[in-house]
Amino acid sequence: MFHIKTFNAIAPEGMTRFDKENYKINESETPDGIILRSQKLHDYAFPDSVLAVARAGAGTNNIPVSECTEKGIVVFNTPGANANAVKELVLASLLLSVRPMVQGIQWVQTLTGEDVEEQAEANKKQFAGTELEGKKLGVIGLGAIGAMIANDAYRLGMEVTGYDPYVSVDTAWSISRRVKRAMDIKEVLTNCDFITIHVPLTDATHHLISTEELAQMKSTAKLFNFARGEIVDTDAILEAVINDKIGGYTTDFAEEKLLNVDKITVLPHLGASTEEAEINCAKMAARGLKRFLETGIIKRSVNFPTVEMAFDAPYRITVINKNVPNMLGQIASDIASLDVNIANMVNRGRDDHAYTLVDVDETDPEKIQAIADKLAQNEGVIRVRTIKNTEVGY
Incomplete structure (x- = not known):
C-alpha cells in the first residue's frame, strides 16, 4: 500500500489513477509520494518516507530540487502538458498588444443615446491598431511551448526567429523549417518587433533580460514573459518602459511595482489555468509518480x-x-x-x-x-x- 499526500487541488482525472486497492490519499503524514501544483515546499520538512515529488506543471522552482536530490527524492514535472494553454494565451496577448480591443470594448460601454452606432463609427479610429502579419517575432526558448508558439506565429504571417542553445532533437523535428534559428540571443533582441520568453528559471536564466539586454531592443519592441517572473529584471523593465526604451511589457506574474504602469500589462498567472491544462498536468503527474512507485522507472524527472x-x-x-x-x-x-x-x-x-x-x-x-x-x-x-x-x- 502506497500513501500519497497532495498539496493544492489536483484534478480528479489525475487522482483517479491511484487505485483504492493500492493507494491511500492524504491519510498519512509519512507519505511515499507527494503531488502538488504551486505549493512552496522550501520550508517543508520532508519525512524519510518520501520517495518522489510530482509537480502538476512544468516549473519546479517551488520545490527544493537540490535538497531532494541529496535525500534521494525523485522530482517529476509535466513538460508539455500545459503547452497549448500557454501558447494560446501568448498568441492572444500578441494580438491584444497590437489591437486595443479591450479598451475599445470598455469605451463602447460608456456611450449613451440613440445614436450609439454613429458615435462608435465616428470614433473607432482610436482603436484601429496594427497587424501582426509581416512583423518579426523572437522566441527565446524552444521547448514544448516555445516551439508551438513559433510554428503558430509563422502561420499568422509573422517572421519568426527562435533562439535556444539547448534545443532537443525531438523539438527540432517539431519546429517548422521556416522558423529561423538565431545563433545568439543578441540576434533576437536587436532584430525583432516582439520577443517572448519560454525558458525555465535557473541560476543561469535569473534576470536573463536586464538593462543590457533591454538596451539592445528596438524602442518600439514589446516583450512578453510567460515563463517565470524572475527571468526579467523588474527594475530594469520599469526603467525601460517608463523612459520609452521599449514599446511595452506583458507578464503573467503579478508584482506590485508593475501595476498601473502605462504600457505594462499584468495577468494573474493564467498561463496554465485552463481546465484542459490542469487535467493534462494532473494525469501526467499521477502517471509518472505511480509508474515510479510501482516499478522504479523514471521518466520526466528534473533531477535524475x-x-x-x-x-x-x-x-x-x-x-x-x-x-x-x-x-x-x-x-x-x-x-x-x-x-x-x-x-x-x-x-x-x-x-x-x-x-x-x-x-x-x-x-x-x-x-x-x-x-x-x-x-x-x-x-x-x-x-x-x-x-x-x-x-x-x-
Missing part, C-alpha cells in the same frame, strides 16, 4: 536520469547513488556475494548522481532484504528500494 527497463523478474532493486567510478561493479559484486543471480540491469548517470535498476531471479524476501541492507552500507549509496513484481507468476 530517465531509466526504463521491462520488469520481468520476481524482484527489482533500485539504487540511487553518487556518480563515482566502479559503483556499478560494487553493486553487482554485493548482489553476487549473496548468491543471487542478476537477471537484468541498467544504470544511468546525471551530473553528480546516478540511478540503477537491478532485476534479480530471487523470490525469497529475506534474501532481497539482505541485498538491500548490504547495498545501503556502501558510503556512495544514497537510497535503496526493493520492489516486488505483483504480476501473475511472481
Whole structure:
C-alpha cells in the first residue's frame, strides 16, 4: 500500500489513477509520494518516507530540487502538458498588444443615446491598431511551448526567429523549417518587433533580460514573459518602459511595482489555468509518480536520469547513488556475494548522481532484504528500494 499526500487541488482525472486497492490519499503524514501544483515546499520538512515529488506543471522552482536530490527524492514535472494553454494565451496577448480591443470594448460601454452606432463609427479610429502579419517575432526558448508558439506565429504571417542553445532533437523535428534559428540571443533582441520568453528559471536564466539586454531592443519592441517572473529584471523593465526604451511589457506574474504602469500589462498567472491544462498536468503527474512507485522507472524527472527497463523478474532493486567510478561493479559484486543471480540491469548517470535498476531471479524476501541492507552500507549509496513484481507468476 502506497500513501500519497497532495498539496493544492489536483484534478480528479489525475487522482483517479491511484487505485483504492493500492493507494491511500492524504491519510498519512509519512507519505511515499507527494503531488502538488504551486505549493512552496522550501520550508517543508520532508519525512524519510518520501520517495518522489510530482509537480502538476512544468516549473519546479517551488520545490527544493537540490535538497531532494541529496535525500534521494525523485522530482517529476509535466513538460508539455500545459503547452497549448500557454501558447494560446501568448498568441492572444500578441494580438491584444497590437489591437486595443479591450479598451475599445470598455469605451463602447460608456456611450449613451440613440445614436450609439454613429458615435462608435465616428470614433473607432482610436482603436484601429496594427497587424501582426509581416512583423518579426523572437522566441527565446524552444521547448514544448516555445516551439508551438513559433510554428503558430509563422502561420499568422509573422517572421519568426527562435533562439535556444539547448534545443532537443525531438523539438527540432517539431519546429517548422521556416522558423529561423538565431545563433545568439543578441540576434533576437536587436532584430525583432516582439520577443517572448519560454525558458525555465535557473541560476543561469535569473534576470536573463536586464538593462543590457533591454538596451539592445528596438524602442518600439514589446516583450512578453510567460515563463517565470524572475527571468526579467523588474527594475530594469520599469526603467525601460517608463523612459520609452521599449514599446511595452506583458507578464503573467503579478508584482506590485508593475501595476498601473502605462504600457505594462499584468495577468494573474493564467498561463496554465485552463481546465484542459490542469487535467493534462494532473494525469501526467499521477502517471509518472505511480509508474515510479510501482516499478522504479523514471521518466520526466528534473533531477535524475530517465531509466526504463521491462520488469520481468520476481524482484527489482533500485539504487540511487553518487556518480563515482566502479559503483556499478560494487553493486553487482554485493548482489553476487549473496548468491543471487542478476537477471537484468541498467544504470544511468546525471551530473553528480546516478540511478540503477537491478532485476534479480530471487523470490525469497529475506534474501532481497539482505541485498538491500548490504547495498545501503556502501558510503556512495544514497537510497535503496526493493520492489516486488505483483504480476501473475511472481
